[in-house]
Amino acid sequence: MAEKKRKPRTKKPPRMDIRTVAAQAKVSIATVSRTINHIPSVDPAMAKRVWKAIEELNYVPNTQARALVSGRSHILGLIVSEITNPFFPELIQQFEECAVARGYEILITSTSYDPKRMASCVRRMVERKVDGVAVLTFGIEEPLLEQLSNQKIPLVYVDSRPHQPAAVTLNVDYQHGIWQGVQHLAVLGHRKIAFLSGPLHLYTSQLRYFAFIDCLKEIGIQCNPAWLIQGDHTLEGGMRKMEQLLQLDDQPTAILCSNDMSAIGVMHAILGAGLRIPDDFSVVGFDDVHIAEFMFPPLTTIRMSCRDLALGAVTVLCSKLKNTESATPANALTIPTELIVRRTTGIPKDTIQNLKPLSDRSKSERKVP
């Protein structure tokens, strides 16, 4: 027997790797690699041979090996609050589309508002070595964001509190949206407006909450503290809180909810109590999820463009990944909001119609039955 110090790792199955392609195309593996990565310096004739071989062999580059050696996984992480809240699937869809178009894979995780799960989300991002993370949640524990930025992972998040230097913030223009909603109700004649917030320990909930308070002040409407209710962004929460609100002696005539799911729960409670919408009670949502339009009556709501949000997040992330710490892009981006008037808002009953004509309604969406 000749020389055979040690049996090399058995490799029976005829490997299908870059070498096979190189052999088939009669070039070196480096050339194959360059061709695949569209390095311009490759001779067109050679490139053609390589592509032909790839085609014939049905070769797919090994992403793991690529990631290992290049240090870039080509995965973008996306952390959301709760995938079962319809707003997030819509966001995810947009995010995926943008990311895939740019050649990235997506790792989606959800926090479910649970600190333990948040930690798990971050851990999974780090383990899989994502190239960047978008944290598009209603709030997250700050230390976790730090963990991410300590790992030097590019970060984008929605208006979380203190601005981390390495991260870009996406600011939703709650102020404007809430203002439009309140204004809309006020113009209709509502003076007794309730607000159903999200959990107030979350910064984004606070933003909406204070936006509401400020609007009321600005308009000069008295605010009954009993009408400032803290919800939890869920259907159940909205329903339960509204049921409680309906027990009050002094009832508001309208309610603005800080997301559509609560608003739908609220509608359920109102209708369940035998009241009519909008005749007895007006309801305004926030998000404009797709199903909002299919409620009965269709939900008037404040649209926050998840397309803008997703596109913004991906764009920022990608530009961070390209810029080798050169031209730092803006470290904040504003996401606009827009009032979509449908049919859950109307003139409060027992109102003398001496108010402004409802000219602003015609501007927005309004379905004719």
Added chain:
Amino acid sequence: MAEKKRKPRTKKPPRMDIRTVAAQAKVSIATVSRTINHIPSVDPAMAKRVWKAIEELNYVPNTQARALVSGRSHILGLIVSEITNPFFPELIQQFEECAVARGYEILITSTSYDPKRMASCVRRMVERKVDGVAVLTFGIEEPLLEQLSNQKIPLVYVDSRPHQPAAVTLNVDYQHGIWQGVQHLAVLGHRKIAFLSGPLHLYTSQLRYFAFIDCLKEIGIQCNPAWLIQGDHTLEGGMRKMEQLLQLDDQPTAILCSNDMSAIGVMHAILGAGLRIPDDFSVVGFDDVHIAEFMFPPLTTIRMSCRDLALGAVTVLCSKLKNTESATPANALTIPTELIVRRTTGIPKDTIQNLKPLSDRSKSERKVP
């Protein structure tokens, strides 16, 4: 200058890899590897040192390297139809939970019923070298499934047509669910029942369609072909088709929809036409998505447990991954369905109440207003 044939790859940053851990714990890298992988033969004292070092250094193993050398990515692929149909997020949530609990990451992609996107889904799965794929969609192009099984990727899918030998099929018990729905309506006194199917080129839609037809036959109810409508699983589709149905001279008194989104669209059309539910028209959905309960009135529907589906899929996949072609698990699994009676179904108007007492209603969920 001593010997330096070629500048080795520059490595300024003090690497944080298995070697660092090994050095810190004063063991070999092999021992660190074994410790991490919980190989029982490691000396407990050593293992303890290793874990301590890992802790101190905040070491996270490199998943890519692991995958590269072991050939297992520890990623499970999940292909769904459309992430914006609420049924899928619920499914995804369950799937994720199961998979993560077993130490797998998830790669989610959605087909949007578009052949091009389906192909992209499959390509992405192959590129990322997922260890297994669950195709939980309403139909997919057969060649794509073949592509997956050609790559020897373990596969699970919902009742698609020809049984691929390498794949496991999850069969939803549509027959039973539809039967319960029709039976429920019949017991209430409905004899003119419409059916809103999914796109009939999809096998799963056909299953539900034929189940409906069979039930009607079995019960002995005449079936007006004009009441057999083909929808597309969407809110818009449901609404539009229902609007058309309402133009008919001969109207049914109830409609069974093959998913909840269509049913909600249908409800919208009915209520929009000024009719009442269930007084003028009864509606039954399919899926029991979370929001179904919060419609007004709450939607009577046929529940298909997405928990069972997800759990089944993950379990099958994982067992396939363990069994090195030994004990092949069952190649089919049945997912049960269950009628959930809420408030969109009632006695058709103008019906003489000479029917069976509605004893079956009390068994199921029913909210008291």
Added chain:
DNA sequence: CTGAAAGCGCTAACAA
């Protein structure tokens, strides 16, 4: 039971 060393498939120096 532990350690040394051979690669996994690829990219990126560097040499030609």
Added chain:
DNA sequence: TTGTTAGCGCTTTCAG
């Protein structure tokens, strides 16, 4: 421009 080759960080023989 193309080819040669040294690793990326890890698992896994195989020898001790």
